[in-house]
Amino acid sequence: MRQGLYAILHYAITWSKMPSWEFLDYITERHENPIQDWYGTLAPQKQAAFDLLVAMLSETEDWDEPKKSKRKYKELTRAHAGLCELLLKVNRTNLRPLGVLRREQRQFIFLGGCEKHGFWTIPLGAFSRALRLKEQFEQGKGGTHEHT
Amino acid sequence: MSTPRDIWAKLRNPGYRRAFAAEQCKRLIPFQVRALRKRRGLSQEELARLSGLTQGVVSRAEDPDNGNLTFNTAIRIANGFDVVFVGKFISFSEFEKWYSELSEDSVDAPSFEKEDSERKQLADLIGSIVDIRPRPGQPIAPLPQGAAIQTMQTARTPIGEAGTALVGSR
Numbered sequence: 369m370r371q372g373l374y375a376i377l378h379y380a381i382t383w384s385k386m387p388s389w390e391f392l393d394y395i396t397e398r399h400e401n402p403i404q405d406w407y408g409t410l411a412p413q414k415q416a417a418f419d420l421l422v423a424m425l426s427e428t429e430d431w432d433e434p435k436k437s438k439r440k441y442k443e444l445t446r447a448h449a450g451l452c453e454l455l456l457k458v459n460r461t462n463l464r465p466l467g468v469l470r471r472e473q474r475q476f477i478f479l480g481g482c483e484k485h486g487f488w489t490i491p492l493g494a495f496s497r498a499l500r501l502k503e504q505f506e507q508g509k510g511g512t513h514e515h516t
Numbered sequence: 517m518s519t520p521r522d523i524w525a526k527l528r529n530p531g532y533r534r535a536f537a538a539e540q541c542k543r544l545i546p547f548q549v550r551a552l553r554k555r556r557g558l559s560q561e562e563l564a565r566l567s568g569l570t571q572g573v574v575s576r577a578e579d580p581d582n583g584n585l586t587f588n589t590a591i592r593i594a595n596g597f598d599v600v601f602v603g604k605f606i607s608f609s610e611f612e613k614w615y616s617e618l619s620e621d622s623v624d625a626p627s628f629e630k631e632d633s634e635r636k637q638l639a640d641l642i643g644s645i646v647d648i649r650p651r652p653g654q655p656i657a658p659l660p661q662g663a664a665i666q667t668m669q670t671a672r673t674p675i676g677e678a679g680t681a682l683v684g685s686r
Binding site: 387388411412413415416417419420421423424427428429438455456457516 | 522523526529531532534535536538539540543544547551575578579580581615618619620
């Protein structure tokens with residue numbers, strides 16, 4: 369009886385602390401973690417800015433600012449339809465963590481990231497790679513785990 | 517948490533630590549401004565009017581990617597919300613605790629006017645409570661019918677000698 373009560377209490381406390389959004393890392397069949405691999409190449413300032421962006425978005429109920437230009441994400445169209453990029457600017461450098469936005473589950477699954485300089489990205493072909501990973505993910509290949 | 521706030525391990529890297537300390541100031545203040553404004557149900561224009569700023573300044577203050585927020589603007593926005601902006605030097609442990617609990621709800625801060633009103637209400641409530649403790653010479657109110665009474669002893673209570681300890685049993 370008491371254990372059941374504790375379980376309910378624990379669930380209630382956990383639920384009340386649940387973030388608004390969940391961020392997950394996609395893990396490929398080869399056990400690669402594309403977002404962490406990219407994160408590891410960033411300078412500390414960019415890493416910190418990225419971590420803070422994820423922390424803030426995870427606690428932001430409504431991502432949809434009335435002005436589209438103020439939103440911190442963008443759902444891509446045309447060649448990269450289905451992908452979503454987070455928008456982050458650090459010292460005039462545009463960082464673009466890439467992934468899949470699942471609104472209904474309130475999840476964002478990271479598939480990689482890049483720096484965007486006009487039409488160029490560092491690393492090159494980051495969007496195409498993310499798109500390939502998205503297909504793999506949708507085919508049920510690989511898995512996900514909590515973003516850290 | 518989906519985005520674990522277990523940043524302590526990362527903070528062991530001095531480069532990351534310094535960068536994080538600088539970035540959090542730049543990014544978490546705009547987060548708080550936006551969250552607090554939303555909780556108050558204010559538009560950017562309304563907050564700007566209350567703060568003596570323009571809507572554009574409030575918009576930029578809410579955007580971490582838009583330049584640097586000045587202390588002067590933060591103070592004016594605090595005035596607009598009728599709260600205090602505290603520039604305080606704290607340890608990383610203290611910061612970690614605050615950061616781990618950070619949410620749109622946790623940044624809520626009531627205005628001085630609201631707090632003052634609540635304090636007055638509380639003071640009125642306390643003042644209206646009737647002191648029901650028995651006084652010396654004052655008869656003790658009878659227990660409900662059917663309750664057996666056993667007199668234990670007459671004890672010296674903090675409020676006098678008339679506090680006869682009674683035990684009611686069913």
